[in-house]
Amino acid sequence: MRITIKVRRFNPEAPKPQPYWQDYTLEVTKTSTVLDALIRIREEVDESLALRCSCRSAICGSCAMRINGHASLACKTKVSAVVDAHNTLTVEPMGNLPVIKDLVVDMTPHWHKVRAVEPWLQPVGPEPQGEYLAPNEAMLHLAGVMNCIMCGACVSDCTVLEVDSNFLGPAALAKAYRFVADPRDGMTKERLAKYNAYGGIWDCTRCYECVQVCPKGVAPMDRIMAMRERAIGMGLKDTYGARHTLAFEELVEHSGRLDELRLPLKTFGYTNIPKLVGLLPIALRALPKQKAPSPFHKPIPEVKSFQTTFRKARQAAETERQAPTSQAHHG
Amino acid sequence: MKFAFYPGCVSRGGCPELYPSAVAVAQKVGLDLQELTGASCTGAGVLQESNLFLGDCLNARTFAMAERLGLPILTICSTCQGVMAQARYRLQDEGYRQKVNAVLADEGLVYKGTVEVKHLLWVLVEDIGLEKIRSMVVRPLTGLRVAPFYGCYIVRPSKVLGYDEHAERLQALERLIEALGGEPVDFPGKTRCCGFPILTINERNSVAMVAKHTWDAKERGADAMVTPCPLCHLNLDGYQVKAMGYLKDRIDLPILHLPQLVGLALGIDPKTLRLGRHLIAVAPVLDKLGKVAVKA
Ligand code: SF4
Ligand code: SF4
Ligand code: FES
Numbered sequence: 001m002r003i004t005i006k007v008r009r010f011n012p013e014a015p016k017p018q019p020y021w022q023d024y025t026l027e028v029t030k031t032s033t034v035l036d037a038l039i040r041i042r043e044e045v046d047e048s049l050a051l052r053c054s055c056r057s058a059i060c061g062s063c064a065m066r067i068n069g070h071a072s073l074a075c076k077t078k079v080s081a082v083v084d085a086h087n088t089l090t091v092e093p094m095g096n097l098p099v100i101k102d103l104v105v106d107m108t109p110h111w112h113k114v115r116a117v118e119p120w121l122q123p124v125g126p127e128p129q130g131e132y133l134a135p136n137e138a139m140l141h142l143a144g145v146m147n148c149i150m151c152g153a154c155v156s157d158c159t160v161l162e163v164d165s166n167f168l169g170p171a172a173l174a175k176a177y178r179f180v181a182d183p184r185d186g187m188t189k190e191r192l193a194k195y196n197a198y199g200g201i202w203d204c205t206r207c208y209e210c211v212q213v214c215p216k217g218v219a220p221m222d223r224i225m226a227m228r229e230r231a232i233g234m235g236l237k238d239t240y241g242a243r244h245t246l247a248f249e250e251l252v253e254h255s256g257r258l259d260e261l262r263l264p265l266k267t268f269g270y271t272n273i274p275k276l277v278g279l280l281p282i283a284l285r286a287l288p289k290q291k292a293p294s295p296f297h298k299p300i301p302e303v304k305s306f307q308t309t310f311r312k313a314r315q316a317a318e319t320e321r322q323a324p325t326s327q328a329h330h331g
Numbered sequence: 332m333k334f335a336f337y338p339g340c341v342s343r344g345g346c347p348e349l350y351p352s353a354v355a356v357a358q359k360v361g362l363d364l365q366e367l368t369g370a371s372c373t374g375a376g377v378l379q380e381s382n383l384f385l386g387d388c389l390n391a392r393t394f395a396m397a398e399r400l401g402l403p404i405l406t407i408c409s410t411c412q413g414v415m416a417q418a419r420y421r422l423q424d425e426g427y428r429q430k431v432n433a434v435l436a437d438e439g440l441v442y443k444g445t446v447e448v449k450h451l452l453w454v455l456v457e458d459i460g461l462e463k464i465r466s467m468v469v470r471p472l473t474g475l476r477v478a479p480f481y482g483c484y485i486v487r488p489s490k491v492l493g494y495d496e497h498a499e500r501l502q503a504l505e506r507l508i509e510a511l512g513g514e515p516v517d518f519p520g521k522t523r524c525c526g527f528p529i530l531t532i533n534e535r536n537s538v539a540m541v542a543k544h545t546w547d548a549k550e551r552g553a554d555a556m557v558t559p560c561p562l563c564h565l566n567l568d569g570y571q572v573k574a575m576g577y578l579k580d581r582i583d584l585p586i587l588h589l590p591q592l593v594g595l596a597l598g599i600d601p602k603t604l605r606l607g608r609h610l611i612a613v614a615p616v617l618d619k620l621g622k623v624a625v626k627a
Pocket of ligand 1: 158205
């Protein structure tokens, strides 16, 4: 199969370093991976092409790059699965990280964030005589997160990092969850209080990019959501994020439908004057256009029986919450 | 074609222009909608942050109602689509479904795990078909350059949303724009987040996303943007003025709901489509199509 790979290149030693596209056309077999093709280019066509790889079998995490615009492991991606009708594909370095050369990015900012979540076990109390024991079920649940190979694909495609480099990001937060959910760790609440801050769990937009691109099924966003639920469960409710979801829950319980007018008021608090004043300009623009929810919020029919179900579900959730494996994931 | 209609909260709340325009389009293309009036909010992924199980119960309740009617669900909101698809995916597990059904029993409801949930976009492209739509166009969108904004919840996770069986969903908006006679405009952010979910938590980041997407689309020559998600609309239309403040530059990109764009081409009166209700005026789009300006 004859294919063309369009590579986004960057040479820091050029007189005026600028990213540019270069096309390589070559013959590959049906089973070739994108990494196979790139290595052939480097070995037979253009030895100046820089890329990073090691294991070639989706274990080491060093070959993550953007293929046709989305991050994935080059060694896990078959050329035949990603070429378009003209047998062409594009390859770029990962996003949200500084490019060193061609397809090689600097992971340092990411490692700093991983370190910031304190990715080590912090037990409290006297050391046990033998090993630290944990229930099998809890460790099986954690195995899903421990599959992370730190490739950075999720970091590359995270929508928040694109606008705010302060965000801890999906991989570091998935790592944080690995310790939050470890029954041997004694600092769960302190950790969650820390991750509650700006740049932490509440800054995620729930966009699913990280779930979509992760080659190891880590589902970082689901872990972030599980930490939100846990933080609230532990009484850490003094964030706009927590207030927003709790207000949402209360409003739906009340009428079965969302009351969009009261949601921001409840989230910010009726006495939070600066925030409420901040809402005024948009309200003043929206009202004359009648682009606003009605102040007379109507509940769904038979709201009473709905409320019975709602409360029963919440009750059941309390019980459900006890089991560490209760968080269903997308796998 | 009959569907159990799930309009969602926002189509009657913050985006009251969406419900009437969707109903008008459904009528026009011959969809028979039976509204699920007793259904509740999906939780929008927000309620799920504090209580995932509760969210799944609410959606299973809606699914049970549709199952009782023997009808697939039609949504007009990507967020509802995504949240229901995720709940449906988790509820494929029989043990989990049993736990949820135990909660629903008091209302005499049971979810058997068979419901199908489809956004109007997919119904138009897959069930009605682009050929039929093309044949129904009376005001072709000739010369109109439209940027498709998918957002997140109708695209990801692709496995949960059935993209494995329906690869064509990746291009649904582009193909539809073409069928209506318009020209799709490609831009990098079309399947990125609009920023709405963090509006109350981190407004700066949220509005930065609006600025980026609307600016990119405008720069590539878009006359308008179309979205299947009313929450994206709230941010892209409602906070575009603020985004312009950030950029210190004009954008003024009209944001249309999916059924508004379709309705325009199918000859539905702009007044029925409530085109005068947007914060960023839609008038330039109508001017470009050679129509007179409309009022709400
Ligand atoms: S879901 Fe959250 S963490 Fe994951 S990519 Fe989106 S914003 Fe980033
Ligand atoms: S969570 Fe997945 S995508 Fe992110 S670094 Fe780990 S393995 Fe890579
Ligand atoms: S080379 Fe090791 S993961 Fe691809």
